[in-house]
Amino acid sequence: MSARARVLDAMTVGLVAVALVVVVDRYRHRDGGRPDQPSTTAAERDLIGRRPEFGALGALGAQLDSALRSRGRSRALVLLYSETCPACLATRPTWYRVLASLGPGVAVHAVTGSSGSGSGGFIRSSLVSTWHATSGVAVARAFSVPWVPVTLVLSAAGTIEFARIGVLDSADADTLLALLRSSHAAASTD
Secondary structure (H helix, E strand, O other): OOHHHHHHHHHHHHHHHHHHHHHHHHHHOOOOOOOOOOOOOHHHHHHOOOOOOHHHHOHHHHHHHHHHHOOOOOOEEEEEEOOOOHHHHHHHHHHHHHHHHHOOOOEEEEEEOOOOOOOOOOOOOOOEEEEEOOOHHHHHHHHOOOOOOEEEEEOOOOOEEEEEEOOOOHHHHHHHHHHHHHHHHHHHHO
16 A cells, blocks of 8 residues: 555544544533424524624625614524535535425525635525625634534524524424524514
C-alpha cells in the first residue's frame, strides 16, 4: 500500500470517527424529553427567546428583517443551510415534507451563506423566499448558530420559538408543523 493510500485511509477513519462523535454528542446532550415533544440540545435551548441580529448580514439583513416584520401576526419558518453541506442535503427531504404540509399563508425564508449557484435551487418551492448572504460566518453570527442545517420558527414578535440544529427528523417535523399550523389557524380566525 502506498504512502498516499495510507494517508487517505487514515483521513477516512478520522472523518468517520469525528462523525460518530458528533452523532453521539448530539444524543448524549439531549434532555429526556416527552415522546410527543422532541428534546433539545443546550445550544437549541439557548436560541429560544433570542432575536436574530440582522445587522450581521448587512443590507441583506435589513431586507430580511423587513420581510419577516411584514408578515403580521403569524410565525415564520426560517431554514439555514449550505448547498454543499451533507447534513443539509439529508434534511432537505424533511423540509420538503414540511413545506408540502404547510400550504400557502406561512412565511418561509431560506438563508444560505454558501456561494453555490445563487439561483435558489437548493429548495425549490413557490412558498420559499431564498436569501444569499455574503458568507456562512455572517449567517452563523446573525442567527447565533454554530453550524447548519438549522430550522427555526420566529414568533410574530421576531423571537425564536423553535430551534433545531442539525438534521430535522420526523418527530421534529411534526412538532414544527403543529406550531406553524396553530399560528396560521389563530391568525386566520382573527
